[in-house]
Amino acid sequence: MATINYERLQGKLNILADAAKYDVSCSSSAGTRKNQGGGLGDASATGICHSYTEDGRCVSLLKILLTNHCIYDCAYCTSRKSNDTPRAAFSVEEVVDLTMQFYRRNYIEGLFLSSGIFKSGDYTMERLVEVAKILRTRERFNGYIHLKTIPGASKELLLEAGLYADRLSVNIEIPTKSGLALLAPEKSHDELKAPMETVKTEIITIKESRKTHKKAPKFVPAGQTSQMIVGASNETDLQVIQLSSHFYKQYDLKRVYYSGYVPMLSDSRLPAIGTPVPMIRENRLYQADWLMRFYGFGAHEIVEPDSPFLDLDCDPKLAWAIRHREHFPINIQTATYEMIVRIPGIGTKTAKKIVKARKFNQLTLYHLKKMGAAVNRAKYFIATTGKNEHLAHLTRYNFRQYVLAQTQTKYKDQRNGQLALF
């Protein structure tokens, strides 16, 4: 077994954690791996956030780069060749050891391993696969493993990676082709999509063979995801959401992550250092994404071509409801579940509760509040048995301003206090 240099490990870990921190596709939910007796770990539960960084983001995985050396020069990336930054590289054994030791102490749910490209795509990918393989076979580790596929890595390596990893992801990086061409001339959308196609095809093939051969291997049981950076080039939200929708349909992606660009490099092609991180926009994109995945909204309903950006003042569901007042008020005693989830302030959980509870009771605003609805928003859009005096406002010509003024403080809270920064 290769020896580990503990003296230097701390420094490497600090550098390579820092270098990986902008990657956001790190949730460990949707794992399906069970501890088959005697091993360490179990990834069958929904993901657990073991800690939160000071920026309020969940820490559930050991998220590191194998190395931040890179032969590429993508403008938005701190690991790019031309950036002057301290470089480091882990050995395979060091990553294995950190993962096991952190897992044993209940710090993490597993490993998220990405890397800069040293030497070549294949050379790098081989090492990522080696880490996963040792963890699964020698260490009998059943925790969660997410590997980033390295651009240019061969199909064979991708397929091997998928046997050990719970999830694979390919970053699309920049949502528009022109943006990517400008910021990462060595990459192209078509090239980045190719591995997605490979992984998707293999998932389907293995699923099929598992129907007849129960013992057929699992292949990325938690599926594949992607990430795009927003705010580094001048893409619209319409473009972003359409691309996501395309990914969900075309490649059966489990999730698309959005990462608001953090300016940390001076480059004439990029927003200047000091430009605020587009946090609200990022938040709105996630909300829009939820609407597509859980609320039955189509991409075309969320952003309409004549105004291709999401409303920063109100969440996309409220914005949709305000644009489409013809659907309201909705009678919660009789409406379908699909319509009830479209009421602003009512989430899927509350909607399910409503559908159950209304069999016993005529529901009032009070009940809705108790069930967890944000009544301060919902009240403008629902008809209940009693008289709802808030409904009178639905026909106001300045309804949008009125609703926003009434719910503004709540919004600031919901945006997690970010507004106070600006």
Next chain:
Amino acid sequence: MSQLLQSHDYTVGHLTPNIVLYEPSFEGWLSAVFYVYANKLQNDDSLQLIAQDCYLPSLIAQATSVTTDEYNAERVLTKLHKLLGRSGMRNILWGFLSEKDNIGTTLFQVVKYAIDYPRRPIMEDLGNLNVLELVQTVKSVGREKHRMEAFVRFEHTTDDIYFARVEPDFNVLPLIGEHFRQRYQDQHWAIYDLSRGYGIYYDKSQSTPSRPATLQTITDLDDTVLRNPASIHSEDEQLYQKFWQGYFTNVNIKERKNPRLHKQYLPQRYWKYLSEKQVLPNAEHLQKRR
């Protein structure tokens, strides 16, 4: 206390007691439920079921202490299982572990509702205030359970046991054991609740290839160790705590710093036992030196 013991002497029909005290265990509460029905007190609107150790004697209320009776408890449990099903029983048990002051009464009212309307899926009737109260309590208990599964920090000791200290808001140790048992099958570990003075222990040598070991209850741990676990740290423990601290510090994006959100997700009352929080922000080992 002597007052409480004497209260055994109250007899039904003479002075109707409206407070029923139970020994603070789930069986104790079940026994109290049995007592209420046996003495036909269930329709008394002022009836309260209170854990003995939470009860402050008052002049106007009449209190009866019920001793735990395993046979009666078992009978009630069987009946409730039939009425409420697995998930309903889960709600009752989780609600009970909240240790909230009024939970004994709330649970009783829910049970009574179920007995009065045996055909109704009463747990779905959130318009009933007792059901609603219970469901909300269960939610808080669930949140605490989840937080404990997340915030337990094992420290490796010289005995090769991974040891964690916790002080949860509710009595969630009985609820988290299974999670850790499934997950940590190949190491010895223990989680100790300091505020309640007991813990759970997994001894991996008792496991078989097909089945993880059963959990044992531990009590009366050495106070000096509980106050200062560093005294029993294995050789490597400090090293990995430092690695974790360095990791935790360096994944932070300072352009997005948001202390309010940080505290909302990671409430300060848990920090005491989080290794990543036991370090000064400018400590040497957090730096990106090579």
